[in-house]
Amino acid sequence: MNLYFSPMACSLATRIALYEAGARSEFTQVDTRAKRTIDGSDFLTIAPMGQVPVLHTDDGILLTENTAVLQYVADRFPHAELAPPSGPERARLQQWLGFIGTELHKAIFIALLDPRAPEGAKTYAREKIPLRFGVLERHLTEHDFLLDRFSVADAYLAAILNWAPFVGLDLARWSAVQEYHKRLLKRPSIEKAVGEEWRMYQEEQRQRQLAKISSGGAMTKPAYTTTARVKGGRAGGQGRITSGELELQLQLPKELGGPGGAPNPEQLFAIGYAACFESVLSILGQRMKITADDAVIDSTVALIPIENGRFKLSVALDISLPSVADAQEAADLVRKADQICPYSNAVRGNIEVALAVNGAPLGEQKVPAQAS
Numbered sequence: 001m002n003l004y005f006s007p008m009a010c011s012l013a014t015r016i017a018l019y020e021a022g023a024r025s026e027f028t029q030v031d032t033r034a035k036r037t038i039d040g041s042d043f044l045t046i047a048p049m050g051q052v053p054v055l056h057t058d059d060g061i062l063l064t065e066n067t068a069v070l071q072y073v074a075d076r077f078p079h080a081e082l083a084p085p086s087g088p089e090r091a092r093l094q095q096w097l098g099f100i101g102t103e104l105h106k107a108i109f110i111a112l113l114d115p116r117a118p119e120g121a122k123t124y125a126r127e128k129i130p131l132r133f134g135v136l137e138r139h140l141t142e143h144d145f146l147l148d149r150f151s152v153a154d155a156y157l158a159a160i161l162n163w164a165p166f167v168g169l170d171l172a173r174w175s176a177v178q179e180y181h182k183r184l185l186k187r188p189s190i191e192k193a194v195g196e197e198w199r200m201y202q203e204e205q206r207q208r209q210l211a212k213i214s215s216g217g218a219m220t221k222p223a224y225t226t227t228a229r230v231k232g233g234r235a236g237g238q239g240r241i242t243s244g245e246l247e248l249q250l251q252l253p254k255e256l257g258g259p260g261g262a263p264n265p266e267q268l269f270a271i272g273y274a275a276c277f278e279s280v281l282s283i284l285g286q287r288m289k290i291t292a293d294d295a296v297i298d299s300t301v302a303l304i305p306i307e308n309g310r311f312k313l314s315v316a317l318d319i320s321l322p323s324v325a326d327a328q329e330a331a332d333l334v335r336k337a338d339q340i341c342p343y344s345n346a347v348r349g350n351i352e353v354a355l356a357v358n359g360a361p362l363g364e365q366k367v368p369a370q371a372s
């Protein structure tokens with residue numbers, strides 16, 4: 001058996017059902033936007049609708065549609081008692097599966113989750129919330145589960161309710177629904193399935209974000225990207241370059257009431273800006289036949305409180321060019337570097353950057369828009 005799924009999508013319900021049943025199954029991750037499986041295969045050849053879940057059964061059937069897939073799993077593993085046998089209770093299960101699929105999943109959540117859905121569609125979907133959640137609330141006030149015991153309908157509803165925070169739906173408005181959801185999240189099969197898929201979901205989001213940056217979005221393609229992960233912030237937190245080259249403890253300096261003794265963001269910015277500026281100087285120097293690869297920069301970053309509890313930064317780059325004796329030549333080189341350096345370009349017009357070269361401040365200068 002193989003479940004085609006997308007992390008935290010409705011296919012989570014089938015994973016939950018498989019875990020409940022202790023079933024052996026493979027799981028193939030699908031990017032439902034790109035319509036590709038994780039190994040790059042065209043998902044549309046597997047599922048023409050390009051939607052998960054798809055269950056490839058041991059009999060070789062490709063089954064789609066939550067209601068069918070969930071009931072298939074329940075029937076295939078009867079010992080797990082995930083669906084009542086045929087009869088009125090089975091009809092009741094189908095009633096709930098239909099309600100979740102059509103009245104909640106499609107009628108409300110799809111429009112609210114889909115970034116391409118027009119605002120009108122979202123408003124229409126929001127109008128449907130009170131009636132439908134009212135029905136759920138009344139039922140769950142008197143019942144622990146949708147049927148008398150846990151069933152695949154609860155697995156489906158748990159997966160759908162997980163989306164509430166993503167669409168700004170505060171479940172606290174329906175206390176019985178909220179309590180039910182919290183209870184379900186503690187159920188071992190659901191806790192495991194959600195834990196696994198939540199990690200995959202975050203990784204998928206990270207990859208999408210990277211792909212967006214790498215493709216340049218509306219901008220041109222970047223020459224380089226890097227990601228750092230910071231936990232705990234500047235007062236005692238940790239910063240780590242995700243690719244592993246650097247791991248730092250961070251600490252508030254004494255001047256800001258901290259213990260000091262470990263780097264802080266201003267210091268890292270001071271190094272980052274100066275290092276980049278120096279490389280630009282060196283490259284420009286080569287182009288202009290000026291020796292600038294022996295430059296040394298004292299980079300000072302100040303954190304300055306301004307009105308209304310806000311802060312701004314300012315930077316002073318004190319540049320020594322020991323091999324450039326001519327003051328005018330040194331100043332020209334630094335001004336040109338300032339036009340090229342991405343950090344200068346990032347902060348220009350926002351914060352004050354005081355440049356000095358060989359002890360002489362550059363001050364306000366008319367600079368060419370493009371370095372030659």
Ligand SMILES: N[C@@H](CCC(=O)N[C@@H](CS)C(=O)NCC(=O)O)C(=O)O
Pocket residue numbers: 006009010011032033049050051052053064065066067101
């Ligand atoms: N009618 C299908 C709908 C399944 C569905 O909406 N799946 C979503 C994930 S929760 C999906 O794959 N969306 C991608 C798309 O529609 O392109 C069912 O009930 O199983």
